[in-house]
Amino acid sequence: xxxxxxxxxxxxxxxxxxxxxxxxxxxxxxxxxxxxxxxxxxxxxxxxxxxxxxxxxxxxxxxxxxxxxxxxxxxxxxxxxxxxxxxxxxxxxxxxxxxxxxxxxxxxxxxxxxxxxxxxxxxxxxxxxxxxxxxxxxxxxxxxxxxxxxxxxxxxxxxxxxxxxxxxxxxxxxxxxxxxxxxxxxxxxxxxxxxxxxxxxxxxxxxxxxxxxxxxxxxxxxxxxxxxxxxxxxxxxxxxxxxxxxxxxxxxxxxxxxxxxxxxxxxxxxxxxxxxxxxxxxxxxxxxxxxxxxxxxxxxxxxxxxxxxxxxxxxxxxxxxxxxxxxxxxxxxxxxxxxxxxxxxxxxxxxxxxxxxxxxxxxxxxxxxxxxxxxxxxxxxxxxxxxxxxxxxxxxxxxxxxxxxxxxxxxxxxxxxxxxxxxxxxxxxxxxxxxxxxxxxxxxxxxxxxxxxxxxxxxxxxxxxxxx
Numbered sequence: 001x002x003x004x005x006x007x008x009x010x011x012x013x014x015x016x017x018x019x020x021x022x023x024x025x026x027x028x029x030x031x032x033x034x035x036x037x038x039x040x041x042x043x044x045x046x047x048x049x050x051x052x053x054x055x056x057x058x059x060x061x062x063x064x065x066x067x068x069x070x071x072x073x074x075x076x077x078x079x080x081x082x083x084x085x086x087x088x089x090x091x092x093x094x095x096x097x098x099x100x101x102x103x104x105x106x107x108x109x110x111x112x113x114x115x116x117x118x119x120x121x122x123x124x125x126x127x128x129x130x131x132x133x134x135x136x137x138x139x140x141x142x143x144x145x146x147x148x149x150x151x152x153x154x155x156x157x158x159x160x161x162x163x164x165x166x167x168x169x170x171x172x173x174x175x176x177x178x179x180x181x182x183x184x185x186x187x188x189x190x191x192x193x194x195x196x197x198x199x200x201x202x203x204x205x206x207x208x209x210x211x212x213x214x215x216x217x218x219x220x221x222x223x224x225x226x227x228x229x230x231x232x233x234x235x236x237x238x239x240x241x242x243x244x245x246x247x248x249x250x251x252x253x254x255x256x257x258x259x260x261x262x263x264x265x266x267x268x269x270x271x272x273x274x275x276x277x278x279x280x281x282x283x284x285x286x287x288x289x290x291x292x293x294x295x296x297x298x299x300x301x302x303x304x305x306x307x308x309x310x311x312x313x314x315x316x317x318x319x320x321x322x323x324x325x326x327x328x329x330x331x332x333x334x335x336x337x338x339x340x341x342x343x344x345x346x347x348x349x350x351x352x353x354x355x356x357x358x359x360x361x362x363x364x365x366x367x368x369x370x371x372x373x374x375x376x377x378x379x380x381x382x383x384x385x386x387x388x389x390x391x392x393x394x395x396x397x398x399x400x401x402x403x404x405x406x407x408x409x410x411x412x413x414x415x416x417x418x419x420x421x422x423x424x425x426x427x428x429x430x431x432x433x434x435x436x437x438x439x440x441x442x443x444x445x446x447x448x449x450x451x452x453x454x455x456x457x458x459x460x461x462x463x464x465x466x467x468x
Contacts (some may be wrong), residue, residue, distance in 0.1 A: 001025070002066045003359075004091075006052030007073035008035040010098065010328070014072055014352040016043055018434070019359070023441060027061065052082050063089035068359060079443060080110060087115035088259075095355055099123055101241055101270075117360045122347035129350050130324055133248055133343055134228050134297045144209065145151075145379045145429045146408040151209035151218055152180065156202040169193035177207035177215060180431040181375065181407045188374045190401050192434060193345050206405035206429060210412040228252055228296040228322065234311055236260075236267045236280035236304035239326065239347065242374035244274050255290060257281045282307060284314070297322040305329060312341045334443060353371060375409055375433050380444055384424045388443045394418035401412040401433035402440060 001024045008030040016039060020026050022284060026045040029052045030036050036047040050057040052071065061068070069086040072077035076098045095118045098110070107119050143152040157164060163171055168179060168191055182189040184204040191197065197203075205212055231247055233240045236258030244254045249270065255275045258264050264278040279286045281302060292298065294437050296317035300308040304325045309441035311326035324343040327336060336344040382389055388396050393404060393416055409413045410429040414420065432440045 001068065003027070003068045003070070004029065004061055004066055005072065006030070006084075007068045007071065007079075007433055008032065008039055009072065009074060009080060009099075010074045010348045011351055012040055012070075013356060014044075014348050015072065016045055018352055018356055020044060022178065023438070029057065031059070053085070055085060055165050056246060058082070058089055066091045066093065068093045070095040070355065076100050076103060079095045079120055080114060080116070081196050083116045084114040089403075093117045093359075095120065095358070097121070097351070100236055101238060118355065120351050120354055122351035123238035125240045126239050126345055126347040127246055127327065127351045130239075130243055130343070130345055131246040133253075133324065134231060134247065134299070143377065144432045145377070146407070146413070146427050149209060149390055149413050150206065150413070150429050151212040152204060152206045152405070153212045154183075155205055156205045157173060157197060157203065160197075160203075163197050164199050165196060167194055167196045167416055174205065174207075174215070176211040176415055178403070178405050179438070180206040180377075180403055188433065190403050190431065191374075204431075206431070207415055208406075211348055230291075230295050231255070231297040231299065232287075232290065232292060232295045234298070234300045234308075235326075236263050236276070237301060237303065240299075240301045241267065241271065243301070246272050248273050252337075257286070257290070270323050281311060287314070288318075292320065295320050297324070299324045299326075302324045303328075305375040309336060309341070312336075313339065316340055316342075375431065376437070378430050378432065378440070380428050380430060382422055382424050382426045382428060382444065386422075386424065386444045387444045388422050389424045390421060392418065393420050393422070396422075396443065398443070399439055401436035401468055402443075405424045405431050 003019060003024055004027045004347070006029040006169050008028055012028065014214075016026050016290070017027055019044050027046045028036065028039055028045050029050055031049065033052050036049055039045060040047050048057070048061070052058065052073070063086050066086070069083065069091050071094070072080055073080035077099060081095040083096045096110070096114055096116050098107070098119050099121050101273050101398075110116050110119060124251065136270055141399075144150070145152070163173070179191055182191050182195065183203040183204070184198060186297060205215070230253045233244055233254060233256045235258045240256055241257070245255055247254050255277060255335045256266060256267055257277045257279055259278070259280055261278055264276050267274065268276045277290060281287070292315065298312070300311040300315075302308055302311075308325040308327060314321045315323040322342050324345060325336060325341050326349075327344050327346055398404070404416050404422070406429045407416050407420065407422060409423065430440060
């Protein structure tokens with residue numbers, strides 16, 4: 001695929017990193033030479049210094065032979081302009097990042113009249129993700145796949161002390177459950193039967209949702225089921241605004257603590273029913289006066305990672321059942337969750353996952369980027385001509401960095417074994433290290449196609465990768 005990414009901030013870089021492969025030619029554009037130097041040193045991409053909103057820059061990039069333009073600069077208006085021009089010049093698909101809440105009611109207009117295929121909003125995507133977690137009855141975190149039939153759950157090894165030091169092949173307690181991955185010291189491991197378990201490990205278990213839920217409930221990881229009625233949000237930025245709106249619509253009482261008086265006025269005017277408090281969210285006396293210990297959930301969404309971490313830990317200390325912290329550095333996510341915080345969210349990872357899922361097309365039912373982007377969990381509807389279809393998994397030459405965690409066929413969930421056969425139209429949930437994405441493509445899509453073919457099957461143009 002020929003892909004152009006305009007804007008090399010955090011989201012642009014993560015997109016380039018995620019999409020870069022032997023089947024994709026990535027060109028990145030930015031006016032900042034330092035940003036281009038950073039990406040050129042890390043990734044195999046072609047860099048172009050220039051203003052992506054200028055018509056000549058887009059013309060030089062040959063939009064007629066470009067499959068996708070992703071405009072993710074810091075300016076909503078610039079992104080819309082780039083996408084509108086790119087589409088007029090013949091680009092097949094365009095994606096724009098639009099973050100301003102004032103444009104929320106105009107999204108469909110932008111799509112229809114500017115020809116934009118996808119508009120993404122990292123703060124809104126984050127709010128949707130956090131709201132989904134907060135409104136769940138249990139305090140622990142679970143990813144769901146196949147319409148809720150399959151669950152992915154993380155389990156700290158300190159809850160399984162009898163298994164410390166054992167090899168996976170020695171363990172028989174995981175009935176209808178597969179250990180898909182192990183987080184160890186911030187690194188992710190796709191295990192085999194010879195993998196031994198260490199005390200500080202976090203296991204990622206996948207299986208039938210009922211089986212995973214039953215197992216974790218037995219370890220008291222789920223906690224007491226309770227309805228979220230009262231939530232405190234620290235930080236009234238865009239993510240806080242979107243989250244408060246969603247929680248309010250679900251009948252949750254919401255308090256927002258925001259330091260800027262101007263922002264407080266905006267929130268009070270646009271969030272009727274939300275209690276907006278103008279004050280310093282790091283002030284312990286203020287938090288206690290506002291009933292921090294009585295909250296069902298605390299979400300820290302300030303612009304400072306260190307503040308969010310500190311406030312989240314404070315919330316756990318005060319006994320808040322659900323605590324969520326926003327972090328801007330994706331590599332901090334797995335480390336922070338090891339500190340006892342229920343959930344660490346990164347807007348860039350969440351939004352990048354949405355964009356990649358859109359690009360990868362109809363056969364990708366869902367996609368989650370985990371461990372700061374080190375790995376993906378992908379739910380794939382197996383194509384009729386998939387190379388892996390009809391083969392026993394033991395004969396499919398699956399590398400160690402990739403594991404098929406579950407197969408869903410006719411509504412039934414199967415935990416695969418070596419003699420299991422993947423069939424066309426199965427839903428398979430695959431855990432894959434970033435380094436094995438190209439192998440994942442080769443297993444599930446015919447040679448030279450890859451995931452990205454799904455949206456472009458009506459005449460995509462593939463070119464020989466440029467010399468870089």
